[in-house]
Amino acid sequence: MILEFFKDSLFFLLSYTFFIGIMLSDKYISKKNKHIFIFAIILAILNTLTDYVEFWTLLVPGHVLLRELASYTGYSVRPFLVLCFMQLCLPKKKHYIFLGLSIANLLLFFTSHFTHLGVFFSPDNAFQRGPLWGFVFIISGLGLIYILILSIKEYFSRRIRRWIIPPACVVLILYAVYSDYISMGAYPSNLSKTLVVVILQFYLFYHLDLARQYEEKMLQNQKLQLMLSQIKPHFFFNTITTIQALCSIDPKKASETLGLFATYVRQNITTTTDSLTPFSKEIEHVKTYASIESLRFPNIEVQYDIQFSDFDIATLSIQPLVENAIKHGIRSKEHGIVLISTQYNNQSIIINISDNGIGFDTSIIDELDDTHVGIHNVKNRLEILQNASMAINSSSDGTNITITIPWEN
Numbered sequence: 001m002i003l004e005f006f007k008d009s010l011f012f013l014l015s016y017t018f019f020i021g022i023m024l025s026d027k028y029i030s031k032k033n034k035h036i037f038i039f040a041i042i043l044a045i046l047n048t049l050t051d052y053v054e055f056w057t058l059l060v061p062g063h064v065l066l067r068e069l070a071s072y073t074g075y076s077v078r079p080f081l082v083l084c085f086m087q088l089c090l091p092k093k094k095h096y097i098f099l100g101l102s103i104a105n106l107l108l109f110f111t112s113h114f115t116h117l118g119v120f121f122s123p124d125n126a127f128q129r130g131p132l133w134g135f136v137f138i139i140s141g142l143g144l145i146y147i148l149i150l151s152i153k154e155y156f157s158r159r160i161r162r163w164i165i166p167p168a169c170v171v172l173i174l175y176a177v178y179s180d181y182i183s184m185g186a187y188p189s190n191l192s193k194t195l196v197v198v199i200l201q202f203y204l205f206y207h208l209d210l211a212r213q214y215e216e217k218m219l220q221n222q223k224l225q226l227m228l229s230q231i232k233p234h235f236f237f238n239t240i241t242t243i244q245a246l247c248s249i250d251p252k253k254a255s256e257t258l259g260l261f262a263t264y265v266r267q268n269i270t271t272t273t274d275s276l277t278p279f280s281k282e283i284e285h286v287k288t289y290a291s292i293e294s295l296r297f298p299n300i301e302v303q304y305d306i307q308f309s310d311f312d313i314a315t316l317s318i319q320p321l322v323e324n325a326i327k328h329g330i331r332s333k334e335h336g337i338v339l340i341s342t343q344y345n346n347q348s349i350i351i352n353i354s355d356n357g358i359g360f361d362t363s364i365i366d367e368l369d370d371t372h373v374g375i376h377n378v379k380n381r382l383e384i385l386q387n388a389s390m391a392i393n394s395s396s397d398g399t400n401i402t403i404t405i406p407w408e409n
Contacts, residue, residue: 148167299335
């Protein structure tokens, strides 16, 4: 029996050591969550060691204080293990109340030698229960039920199979505690055996969740880069066409336009590799583009009323809208005007791009995407990157595009 017990204990320790090695090499798990996993493993190892010490003190009499210390440690670590599982399953929620209860439970048991409120041992090494002995089971049980309910709720709301893992782990832990209760004195405890499986299952759950988030982020970045690549060639083609037309009409203007275009390209070499860019830099791009177009079409003008500019915006989101306004709205007007304005209002940034052009039918905006310089493209990127909305109102008197970006100062 003794040899078998030591074999089991060695198996647990080697399993946890192997598991730590795998977890530390996992690229998906953040440093903070690796610390949580390591803390949970340390607590599980402590729980296994307390089994070993209690078993040894039963065989070798005269070590009452050592058995007490092991017992207090075992009862104290359990709520903290539940707290680790809470943090791994529900990282966005605060668990201060349960943390306070876990600390209170630790103080309760480590003072039981004097107060006899938790558990204590008689001089002949007999196990005794105090009036608050069940406190550890109440708070641990409530914590596990809390995880169980929220996990089941998460599963039914998201329909993602991996959310079955936390409820299954909770059931395993509850069954292990019940088994230990009805077979008091079994070493190592069923809880110690179960914790090896549970921690591994929580690791798989967390790894799968982070791997899914990583894949979604990669797909989102690929989608954004594709959208951005659809914008850039359109503008470059239009600008080169403009320079080509000016070469035969006005070589001096063609040279000036080419210089402006070179400036614009230089500005975009670094900017377009990022999803977001400072609004001030985006406006500089717009001004360069507007200067290029105004050389070819002196009847157009881009005006600015920038009241707020200390924020980031999706790269190449304003310039395509201005290009759309010039090309399809004001270019044929005797005096075409595009007005760009910004303001901060009620925890939101409001950006308006308005023109006095001929307008267009907004009900078929998706069908016009190819010719209207990707309005739908810009709208999608703003939604994905900044949870922003874009409203378009157009009539024969002109078009107004309003971008609303949630933002807190």
